[in-house]
Amino acid sequence: MLIFEHSKAGRNGAPQSPKEKAGIDDLPAHMLRKIHAALPEVSEMQAVRHYTRLSQKNFSIDTHFYPLGSCTMKYNPRACNTLAMLPGFLSRHPMAPAQQSQGFLACMHELQEMLCAATGMAAFSLAPMAGAQGEFSGVAMIAAYHKSRGDDARKEILVPNAAHGTNPATAIMCGFSVREIPTMGNGDVDFEALKETVGPQTAGLMLTNPSTLGVFERQIEAIAKVVHEAGGLLYYDGANLNAILGKIRPGDMGFDVIHSNLHKTFSTPHGGGGPGAGAVGVAERLKPFLPLPVVARDGDAYRWLTEQDLPQSIGRLSAFMGNAGVLLRAYIYMRMLGREGMVRVAEFATLNANYMMAEAKRRGFELAIPDRRASHEFIITLKSESRELHVSAMDFAKRLLDLGYHAPTTYFPLLVPECLLIEPTETEAREALDGFLDAMQQIREEARTNPELGTGAPHTLPVKRLDEVRAARQLDLAWKGGT
């Protein structure tokens, strides 16, 4: 039942609204709304009950294990939320003078510094509001850098074919064309192909390391060298930073620009699809191009840098300061971790992934890249189950939901058939990892004995498998009355 179906004209949230004041009769009649906006008219209790019940139809980290590869669904500590929502932060107007915002600005400045220290970059901007915006600003800075040198021939961005879809989409948004570099069976980039592709037209290479195949790119130094020698820059997609936090820094690998998904590595909530934060960090030579605003420290006082301070900046990405409240949550989390906690994040995320990979193999599942160490994630390919038992990766994913586990990332990376990309994160206990693998075995067993359990899954959730084709063909995107 929709909230609109609880609605009755004349019911309202009067106690939550201001008392009636003078009208708007001074405005010209033709500028006023002729028909009332049809919002729901319900009591506060009806709204609270409706949205509480809806919440109970969701999986969430607080209720379920989410082994979602490349998404880093780790626990979101409650303290980060409570403290970011202190009235002193919530009631701060974004344009309030800097003198009245020193507490907030101090947090942001320290966050920039900690990100620099953890990634080996020279400077950070917290402006990007999501990973994709971080990527956008990174690639836009690469463009601005070449342009500032009068190097107008660099029109190409190189992207491994295992990359996240945002990488090529971002390069196009910044006016580049995209060339894909093949990946070898062992998960490393095809270095010979890369060498043949780089040249005076190369603006940069976008790379995730560890890659989306869940392995560390061992040739990273040679890759950096060949791209740099050709005059290109190296972009680090920070989606998998959790795997190496405190162990090895993108700056030390030779990257010139990185974005960090704070909603992954630094545990800000996914919130059902956002808001995220995609802070962007740069090596010295890209500093002048950082997106605004950036927080600077002058003696004991903090202030925003503006266009006057960074005249070559690629500009603003939002009306104000990006997703400030998300940044505060990341700051609080990082202060709790500290330097000794950061390295434990990578160690235990990697321990959990390698343990699950070893156990999955022992239980007879085929690994996409069997002879490598896993990073913080690894891939199972279900191509033999699909061929012999007629149960697909999608069926496994849906049946896992019945058994109380959120599905891993399915059908990504696109290179591996019938794949599940599994990332347990460091915050899960061994029992959860074992329980998930028990469920995987149970599903495989069911495929032999009772295949409908898999192909018809899920059976126990609020709805069964949904008709996505109908959704796209008979578009119903908003309630227009009726049912």
Place this chain on the structure above:
Amino acid sequence: MPFIPHTEQEVAEMLQVIGVNDLNTLFEEIPAHLLSGELTAVPEGMTEMEVSQLMHARAAQHPHSVCFLGAGAYEHHIPAAVWEITTRGEYYSAYTPYQAEASQGTLQLTYEFQSMMTALTGMDVSNASMYDGASALAEAVLMAVRANRKSKSRKVLLPTTVHPAYRKTTQTIVHGQNIELCEVGYDPATGITDLETIKQLADGDITAVVIQQPNFFGNLEAVNEITDWAHEHDMLVIAVVNPLSLAVLQSPAEWGTAGADIVCGDGQPLGAPLSAGGPYYGFMCCTQPLVRQMPGRIVGRTVDLDGKPGFVLTLQAREQHIRRSKATSNICTNQGLVVTATTIHMSILGTSGLERVARACHANTRTLVEQLADVEGVSRAFAGPCFHEAVLQLNKPAGEVLAALAQLNILGGYDLAESYPELGHAILVCATEMRTDAEIAAYAGALAAVMNEEEVST
């Protein structure tokens, strides 16, 4: 404090299953000379109690000021239930609803959000939200260029009465795509986009025109005339609106004869706290024929195998994870949690509640402007109607006046000197429903005192 549950014994057992002796061996594929060693520049970890004390101290560094500052972010009352429910773990810690069957809560809520946005704007369809109002405008401009097949020029009219930060953000985001943003000035008497000026600019092919209503000055633009004129010249009309104002103002679908084509804006006034600038959310609505050009997530209602209604992300063929380099945008998130809050906010206030908030804002701003304009050396900059913001001209530098007011814990408004130097000493003021008559009177008194001082101290 890394939130790791493992006991020492478990670690030993797990390493044994893997077949290695220690944790470091797991990183053996990383060239050893690249390992970073201890991150000495990161402080040591803190306990929850310690970090709590730190954050309370930081928050206490912000004096409480009475806010007459708007300029795109507005202090409104948010019912207590809104964030109570929003921060339930089932919303707060849920992932993007790609697994639809395990995400019906978020998906249905988002469908309800889309329905509410179409009700407010009068448009056919809404997406599931964008990052913020400024970046939503940038995406709307890109969308208009894709969608307007009659136009080849990639030229978009962007009046100077549109929020300056929105214009800058749009410039940043469309920069690489060979799009020309043409500024259009305003009538200095009325502070609205001048129809005659705009007509002079339109000698050739133009792709779209942006109109902000109310505009950055708080003034009401001649939206009907501009919309009809733009449509006569085969342009698309992009509306930037404050969604709260739509409780009382003409909806963009009612602009002119045919209505606006794309509507965007910032949803902050509907349930997002000021929170130092974010997270807020951008929204985007459009007419049905343009839906496949719209960027961002969209939720649709469908049925399951048993014919029972349910909700899914739809039209995903537009998006980066499917289309890669041919996607409508590189965008992959919406502002899910803030959308959760705003949907609950709109449900609790309802049609009549939102109308009341909008009317109270308008009434308070009228009172504020009357009282401030009575102060010697202060006058209204523009004639004509406004919604809940207005520009005042001062006979002293605005920066100094605002600094003096800040000393008295009054955020007196937004200094227009940087973005609109032609206005001289001018500020943009706002009074939402939160401002009491006493606070307004206190501001007028303080302003009179500040304006009367011989030398304004900063």
